Amino acid sequence: MKKGVQWLWILTFVLIACTSGNPSSMANPSIKSEESSQTGVTMTIDNPLYELALKRRSVRSYGPAHIDDDIIHEIMKVALTAPSSFGHRPVEFVVVRDKAMIQKIGASKRMGGSQIDGADAVVVVMVKTANERAAEFWIEDGAIASAYLLLAAEQYNLGACWVHIRNRMGQKETSDVEIRRLLQIPDGYTVLNLVAMGEKAENKRPYTESDLPMDHIHYNRF
Numbered sequence: 001m002k003k004g005v006q007w008l009w010i011l012t013f014v015l016i017a018c019t020s021g022n023p024s025s026m027a028n029p030s031i032k033s034e035e036s037s038q039t040g041v042t043m044t045i046d047n048p049l050y051e052l053a054l055k056r057r058s059v060r061s062y063g064p065a066h067i068d069d070d071i072i073h074e075i076m077k078v079a080l081t082a083p084s085s086f087g088h089r090p091v092e093f094v095v096v097r098d099k100a101m102i103q104k105i106g107a108s109k110r111m112g113g114s115q116i117d118g119a120d121a122v123v124v125v126m127v128k129t130a131n132e133r134a135a136e137f138w139i140e141d142g143a144i145a146s147a148y149l150l151l152a153a154e155q156y157n158l159g160a161c162w163v164h165i166r167n168r169m170g171q172k173e174t175s176d177v178e179i180r181r182l183l184q185i186p187d188g189y190t191v192l193n194l195v196a197m198g199e200k201a202e203n204k205r206p207y208t209e210s211d212l213p214m215d216h217i218h219y220n221r222f
């Protein structure tokens with residue numbers, strides 16, 4: 001065998017050996033396990049998503065700071081990664097930055113809509129409900145995308161709040177109809193909710209582990 005070919009074989013062998021080791025020897029940056037002489041293995045688990053989720057609270061009062069378009073776009077990209085029924089991706093968003101339009105949208109929810117008046121950005125979460133199959137899970141699809149938005153906003157230390165629209169009334173018609181008319185959203189979509197965002201102007205205590213209903217988690221059976 002020629003020397004060059006021989007080296008190629010050796011290199012391939014070394015690469016395969018390095019990448020296909022047993023799972024415990026594979027580097028996993030998020031799970032560290034340490035040997036303990038007393039109890040066997042103890043686990044220290046990093047959970048940055050949990051840390052973020054503890055900090056997320058509904059913030060309904062906003063300061064004057066302007067959120068960069070780039071930051072808003074980063075947040076919106078996270079929402080696009082949300083799972084959807086059948087992978088149909090029926091959720092779409094209108095990001096509203098115009099203050100006068102934000103007020104009009106707020107007025108489209110007769111009870112409590114004005115809470116978005118001070119927001120710097122309002123994301124209108126709507127779902128394509130024209131398609132019968134996608135319509136079956138439209139609430140779940142919209143809700144999970146909205147949850148992603150709320151967490152993503154917290155990542156940039158922004159205040160955010162879900163503002164409900166489904167089954168709510170506007171000035172004359174349903175909030176859904178009035179918002180769709182304002183934003184020229186075509187037929188075949190239904191607005192589920194808004195996510196208002198802005199500089200935090202209320203200081204809400206992050207959750208701690210003791211705030212959580214740990215007894216709501218059941219393993220193997222209730």
Ligand SMILES: Cc1cc2nc3c(=O)[nH]c(=O)nc-3n(C[C@H](O)[C@H](O)[C@H](O)COP(=O)(O)O)c2cc1C
Pocket residue numbers: 056057058059060112115161162163164165
């Ligand atoms: C389906 C749903 C509808 C909600 N609707 C509203 C709403 O219309 N207005 C509002 O201020 N908050 C609304 N919220 C936010 C809840 O009031 C809030 O999540 C709850 O009080 C817990 O507080 P936290 O978000 O700080 O944990 C809604 C939340 C969900 C999940």
